[in-house]
Amino acid sequence: MNIKEFIAARVAKELSDGDVVNLGIGLPTMVPTFLSKEVDVTFQSENGMIGLGPAPEEGQEDFDLTNAGGKPITMSIDGACFDSATSFGIIRGGHVDITVLGSLQVDEEGNISNWIIPGKMVPGMGGAMDLVVGAKKVIVAMTHTAKGKAKILKKCTLPFTAVKQVNMIVTEMGVMEITDKGILLTEIAPDTTIEQIKENTEADLLISDNLKVMEI
């Protein structure tokens, strides 16, 4: 299992029976692979459907049925389609329990920056700004650092996607919760020390009294 699969597998444990979940592009799309068969989760895709299933087999693609990245998907038998205004009514209206997305930066206040690097990369925010504001719980799933540089900061330096919306961060080094007092480390990956995490984190870390080893 590689680092990204490890992160996705840990995120999968956060999903509960009955949850409506939106997964961002990239690493988050790996989460369903690690979801227990006993847990009934409805995945929403912001281009206008619920009931998102796994990718179709080659040759079985229906190009009228795609995810928010434009890639062919399958739909569960209880799925439904709707227009973009309804889709974002679902998102902003608090009908999505959890959104999982990657990020460039997250900070101590739960601010998130993941849509633009001015002058370098301007892909646009797509649905990310609505998702992080509207979902009841925002989980950032990402590698702990980028090319050795910290991504969990005292204050994001890139333009915000949203202010104070992140609830949880899952990386290959640990699980962190954003609290009123700062970032609380609640789980630590096997074979990782608190010192190693601190070295790779610019933000001050609070350590949970009940610190656990990260299990998948």
Add this chain to the structure above:
Amino acid sequence: MKVINRKSFLDHVRSGMSIMVGGFMVVGTPETLVDDIVNSDITDLTIICNDAGLPGRGIGKLISAGKVKKLIASHIGLNPEAGQKMSDGSMEVELIPQGTLAERIRAGGAGLGGFLTPTGFGTIVQEGKEVINVDGTDYLLEKPLKADLALILGHKIDRKGNTVYNKTIRNFNPLMATACETVVAEAREIVEIGDLDPDNIVTPHIFVDYIVKGDK
């Protein structure tokens, strides 16, 4: 007669127009109508679409052909040419959060003076916008969006203009059909009046001015 041929379609398109084009990462984009504009002398268009399409597909063809003066979209990341044209100044790009774009179009078609959304508060999306606090929450005032022409794609359209979609091709199409002076619908299949179940019609015929049989 609402059903017109492709040559007559171009009589309704002029240089300098603002045009809403349905589709999400080219899924649900009326490619036949897009092709006809690409092959015409029409230029200087303001295009409103969820995204910039893909290279050689959807809005991507209009961008490549230099037809687009300004693009209003939520995401352009899957079409590198759009990013290049934005950087070198040959195409203006206005990025809008996807849910806000959808709702601004809905508001335009529904006679609303705007709406209040928490999306974008505290980010650069807020610049130049009025912030209104309602019961303790800050919202941005977002104004309605309309255009001269809508180009939409229907899966089945009857001769009166009643339109049904198929799975995720729906996305922005039904919203755009309500928010433009003239609406041209590309039909994959044209059926007789009465053939469609009225309970399944998503875009009622009063919104559709012209129907063109697509060749895709």
